[in-house]
Amino acid sequence: ETGVTQSPTHLIKTRGQQVTLRCSSQSGHNTVSWYQQALGQGPQFIFQYYREEENGRGNFPPRFSGLQFPNYSSELNVNALELDDSALYLCASSLLGLGEQFFGPGTRLTVL
């Protein structure tokens, strides 16, 4: 059974740029959720995708967007990067309706 994978592991961008982060869900899981974890804080829910559509969203602006593909993998896109977007971005996969979410190793984004 393959776990959740994320790429890249680290990324450095400058303010105003755009970034795409990628996530492959665990085998058999149909739902992907994305979280932002600032330094010293708990993760915050960005959004969830199910059947290639956004299924729920946290308190994040529209410049945070995503995609889910037929194989259940997912992308997180962030436009017009701001310094405060520097964080660890975590992807989690699950089966819809079951609460347990399995997390990937995360992508650490630094915005200069």
Place this chain on the structure above:
Amino acid sequence: AQKITQTQPGMFVQEKEAVTLDCTYDTSDQSYGLFWYKQPSSGEMIFLIYQGSYDEQNATEGRYSLNFQKARKSANLVISASQLGDSAMYFCAMTPVNSGGGADGLTFGKGTHLIIQP
């Protein structure tokens, strides 16, 4: 809206001792799930244990048990016989069990940094 409060920013515990990590929550949902995750310095969130709000018995998973007191809205994690490898950040989290569809994601606390000393 849901809220998780973890009041212990950091804890030092001697190896082989039991440790209790505190978690209180607030929600207006009738049905919800409570989780504990471990986050080592590598960053990956590792699932430890789950408790459903309607589960009558406290959840246990190996050395981990969840002390669920619904009336007090608390869901403390107990680690028995602590090991050096238990040193990490520990997060309490919750989500509503929403039969109407839609997703609220997990709401996390700020975490407790646990350090096990030899």
